[in-house]
Amino acid sequence: MIIPNIIRSCSMAAGNPLQKSWDLVPLQLKLVKPVPSDIVISRSQTPKNISILAKEIGLADNEVSQYGSKKAKIALSAIDRLRSRGNGAYVVVCGITPTPLGEGKSTTLLGLVQALAAHCQRNAIACMRQPSQGPTFGIKGGAAGGGYAQVIPMEDFNLHLTGDIHAVTAANNLLAAQLDTRMFHEATQRDKPLYERLVPLIKGERKFSKIQLRRLQRLCIEKTDPDSLTDEEISQFARLDINPETIMWDRVVDVNDRYLREIMVGLSPTEKGFYRRAHFAISVASEIMAVLALANNLDDMKQRLGRMVVAFNCRGGPITADDLGVTGALAVLLRDALEPNLMQSIEGTPVLVHAGPFANIAHGCSSIVADELALKLVGKEGFVCTEAGFGSDIGMEKFCNIKCRTSGLRPNAMVLVATVRALKMHGGGPPVTPGAPLNKQYTEENLDLIKKGLPNLEQHISNGQKFGMPVIVAINCFSTDSEAEHEMVREAAVKAGAVDAVVCSHWSKGGSGCLNLADAVIRACENSENFHLLYEDDMPLLDKLYTVAQNMYGAGRVELTPEAQKTLEKLTDAGFGALPVCMSKTQLSLTGDAKIKGAPKDFTLTVQNLYVSAGAGFVVAMCGEISKMPGLPTRPCIYDIDLNTETGEIEGLF
C-alpha cells in the first residue's frame, strides 16, 4: 500500500498527475431489511474525516478548508493546478416527467457513483445541488438521496451546510435595500446635495470611487474630476431615475413564508410615504444563486453580479447592480460561497454539493465550478455524474443549453431515471398526491397503464438524443413493481433508442444495487463525443423558444401574449437577444399545464411574459404561474423535528 502512494506523490510533484484510480477506501454498508428511515441509515454510518477523503481524491492540504470534520470547502485553485489533466467522462442524470413525489433522481445519482467508486474501482464524483432549507421544515423530504444511496451526514446537507445559501440571501437583500434606499434618497434630495453626498468632500477633496467611474463610462461621460461635471452630467450621474413599476428585484428568505409573497414596503413614517408593493421569494430563486451556479471563476462571478438588471429607468434603460454601486460588496459576500463543498456518500465516496438555483425560473443545475473541479479530480478515466432538476424537458435541456453553453463542457451521456409509478400515472393512473396513500393501481401489476404511459419515456429519450448524447434508462425499482413491468419498460426504452435500460435497486442495496447501471454508463461513455447544443447563440429569441418547445416538449406551436411579444422586442433591442432562453414551465407535465400527463403532441405552449436574468445570462420565458415562495402546510414537519440535547443529535428529520 505504501508504494502506490509514493509513486503518486512523486508524479504529482513532477507536475504530471497520475490518471489512475484513487486509493479510496470505501465505507462498508450493513444492509438492513426492511430498509430503515433515511436518518437512521445516515446515523448508522460513521463518515470519514473529510480531510482524509480530500487526500484520497488528490486534493492538497492548502486546497481544503474544513468546516468541522464532515464537510469542507475546496479552493478553486485546485482546478488551476490540475489544468493540464484530462477531464473525466461527464454524465448528466435527469428524469422522466415526475409525479409530485419525485422519482429518485438524486438517489439514482448517488447509487451510480457509489457503484462506480466503491465497487468498480473507478474515480467517480457526484455533483449535486444544495437544497433550499425552507422546504426541510415544510412537507418535502430531504434532497440528500435516500435509503442506502445518500449523502451523509444528511442533516448537514439539508441545513446550513457551509452557509452558501445564507450568503446568497445576504447579498440579494443588500442589493434590495440599496435599491429602495437609493430611490428614497433620489426622491427626497435635489441634484446638487445628492451628488455632493454621493461624491463627498473628504479632507478637502472629492473623488469618484472605482465603481462610480464605471457608471460615468456607461454614461459616456469621460471625466474623472468630480468638480468638472456640468449640471446636466451631475443629474445624469446622480439620478438612476428608476421606474418603480419596472422593479424586478425581489427580497428573499430561505423559509416557506407565504405571507411574504406580496407585501407593501416603506410604511414607516420615516419613509415619508414612499411605499410600494414588493415581493419576497425563497432564497434559491434569487438570480444570485443562478450566478453562483454559472460563474466560471471569481472574476466572472463579479462581472455577472454587476450586470444583473434590477429595474428599468423612466426612459426604459436597464439599471444594473453596478449602477447601484454594489458589485464589489456582493462579490465580497459571495467570495467563499463560490468554493464547492465536499461531502461524502454513505459508502465514503466523494460528493460535491454546490449551488441550488430553481429549476423553473432558473436552470436548476449545480455549479459549473464544482463540475469542472470534479472532472479534473477524477481524471481522464474517471466519471463525474451531475444532476439536472426535474424532467429532461426542463433540467437536462437547461443543463445543455445554458450550463454547458456557458462552461464549454460537453457531456458524454445522459442517465434517464424512470419509475413504474410515474409511467402508470402518465398512462392514465389516478392522481398521485403527497401525504395521501397510493392507489392500488400503483402497487399492483398493471401493464396496460404502463404501456399507455410509455410515450412520456420515449419523449425524454428523444430529448437526450437531440443533443447527441447516448441515453441510458435507469429504472428505479420499487418493491411493489413486477418483473414483467420492468421488462416492458426496458424493452420500450431500448426500442426508443436508449443505448441501455437497466433496473436499479440502490435504495435498498446501495452501490451494489447499481452495478448494471455503472456498467452501462461506462460502456456508453466510450467514444461518446457527439454532443451538440440545440441552437446557436445567434438564433433569434423567438426561434429559440420554438426550438425548445417543439424538440423537448413535443409542442406544435408557441403563442406569445401581446405583453410577451412586446417584451421580446424590448429585450432584443436592449441587446439580450443572444442569450439562451430559460423556460419557466411546470415540471409536472411536458405541456404548460401540470394536469396534462403522458406525452401530448402538437399542443400550443403559451408564453405569458419574458424577463432577463442578465447576470445569470438567460432570458426567462414564463409559461404559466410559477410560485417563487412555497408555504407551510397546516401540520409542517417542524412538529416532528427535535434536538436531543443530551447527544446533540437531530431527530425527526425525514
Add this chain to the structure above:
Amino acid sequence: MIIPNIIRSCSMAAGNPLQKSWDLVPLQLKLVKPVPSDIVISRSQTPKNISILAKEIGLADNEVSQYGSKKAKIALSAIDRLRSRGNGAYVVVCGITPTPLGEGKSTTLLGLVQALAAHCQRNAIACMRQPSQGPTFGIKGGAAGGGYAQVIPMEDFNLHLTGDIHAVTAANNLLAAQLDTRMFHEATQRDKPLYERLVPLIKGERKFSKIQLRRLQRLCIEKTDPDSLTDEEISQFARLDINPETIMWDRVVDVNDRYLREIMVGLSPTEKGFYRRAHFAISVASEIMAVLALANNLDDMKQRLGRMVVAFNCRGGPITADDLGVTGALAVLLRDALEPNLMQSIEGTPVLVHAGPFANIAHGCSSIVADELALKLVGKEGFVCTEAGFGSDIGMEKFCNIKCRTSGLRPNAMVLVATVRALKMHGGGPPVTPGAPLNKQYTEENLDLIKKGLPNLEQHISNGQKFGMPVIVAINCFSTDSEAEHEMVREAAVKAGAVDAVVCSHWSKGGSGCLNLADAVIRACENSENFHLLYEDDMPLLDKLYTVAQNMYGAGRVELTPEAQKTLEKLTDAGFGALPVCMSKTQLSLTGDAKIKGAPKDFTLTVQNLYVSAGAGFVVAMCGEISKMPGLPTRPCIYDIDLNTETGEIEGLF
C-alpha cells in the same frame, strides 16, 4: 521547551490540568508610523493556523471544529472536561457615555488581553460579540477593534464568521412564518378538519407528537389518545386563537433595510385577505440572539426557545414558540450556533467571538457559554476580559444584572474606557458627528471642557462600585490629547474612587501600549470578591426600574405612561415579575434624551411601555423610541468595498 509540554500532557491525562501558563507563542508586531488603516494592519500579519492556537490554549482535537484555517467552533464539552478546574479572573470592559464615534471599548479590550497574554505571560482570553453584518455596508466601521489592537482576519470577523447570525435569522423567520401560517389555517378551517390535519391519520392511526403533548399538558388536558378528545378539547388544542393586535414577533434580516421597518404582509390573493401590518428588525435584535447569548447549555437554550412569547391569545394568555410547535426545529437550526468561535488577536492571542444581542432592547453582551469556556481555559491564575456594549449605565449594568445573574459568574473587576474627546463633549463641547471633521476644541488642549465633563466619568465609576467591583479607568489616548489633559482625567478618576487610572496607547502600539493597564487589572483582581447584584429577583418590577434608574443613571424618579403602568401589571400577573429588567434607553446620554450630555441628576426617566422577552428572561422597559432597523446612507460604504478577484482579497473594508 519540551519538558513543560510533557508535564502538561501527563497532568492533563491524569485529569488534573495544570493551572500554569500556556505555551503560547505570540505573533510579533512590526509597528508602523503613522498607523495604517485597519485592513492594512490586519493584512500585514499572518495569523496562526487556528488549530495551533487551539492546542496552545489546551483544547483537545475533538473539541475543535475548524471553519477554514482562521476560525473554529469549540465544543461545549470542553467546559465539562475542565469542570474541576478553577475559574480565572473575570473582567468586564465598558465605557463612559460615548460620542457617536465610539470611544474604543473593543480596541481597549484587545489591547488589554494582548498585553496580558503576549507580554505578561498570563493566560488571557478576550470574549467579544459578533457584530451585525448589516452596518458593515452602511457607515459604521468594523467591530474587530482597530489599529494594533484587533481581531484578525477582520473580514472574517465582520462578515458571515461561522454563520451564527445567519442561523439566528433562519430560526427567527421560521417562527414568524409558522405564526402567520397558523393564523391563516385557523382562520380558514373549522375545528374538526384543522384538528385532523394537525394530528393526521398515518397508516390508520392518529398520534400526538411530543411537542403536541406538551401543549396538551399546558392546557391541563390529561389525554394522550387523539381520538379521546371532546369537541371542546379539540377546539382548545387546535385553536391558538392569536390576537393579531398583540403579535410581538418581528421578522429579521441582517441588512440595513429601512423599507422593511413597517410593512403589510399577506397581500397575495393566496392569503385571501388576511393581511396585517408587520415589521422587520435587524437580525441581532431578534430575541433568539439574546437566548443564544444567555443560554447555559444546549438544553437550557431549547427550553428558552420554547418559552419565547410571540403574541397573546384573545383571552390575554401568552402564546409561546412551543405552542406553535417549533421549539425542536429552532433548536436544530441553532445547535452549532451555540458553540463559541475561536479567533485570534493581531498578536496571536485567543479571542472568543460569540453572539451579539442588541445593547438596548436586549442586554448587549457576548455569550455566557463563551465566558464560561474561557474562564476554564485560562485557569485559576488567568484572565477573561469580556465586553459590555455602550456605557456602563447600559452594557455593564445588564452584564451584571442580567448576564451574571443568569450564569452565576461573578466579575472581579471593571475596566472603564474613557477618552478626552468624550469628556470634552460632556463638558459642553460642540456636537460630534460621524463623517464631519472634529471641531478644534477636540483637537487642541482644553482643560476647562474636560473638567466640566468629569461628572460623567464619576457617575460611571460609581456605577461599577455599586456592584462591589474595583474600577480601573483606561484612558484611551488620541494623538491630539495633551499630557495635562490625561493627568486631569487620571487624578479625577482616582479621586472618584477608581482603584487606578492609566493612559493606554494600544491603538498605535498593540499590547505593549497597554502594559500599565494590564498591571492595574492584575492588581485589582487580587482578592476582589465583593461583587453583588444591584437587586434581588423578588424585588417588584417597578422597584427594579427605580433601582437601576437612580443608581446607574442618577435619575430622581421614574414615570410610567398609563400604557406602561397597565403592561407592568399584566406582566406581573402573568408571572414575569421575578425577571430582571432590561432598560431600552439611548446610549448617548445618561438620561433618556440622547441630546443631554454630562451627568444630570434628579431628572425624570419616562418608561413608554414594557414587554417581556420570556425566552431571554427579562422584561424590556422602553425609554424612548429605539429603531430596530438601521438604514443605509446616501453613500454607504458599499461604494468602497471591492473584491480583488486575482488575489481573492477584500478591499475597502474600513
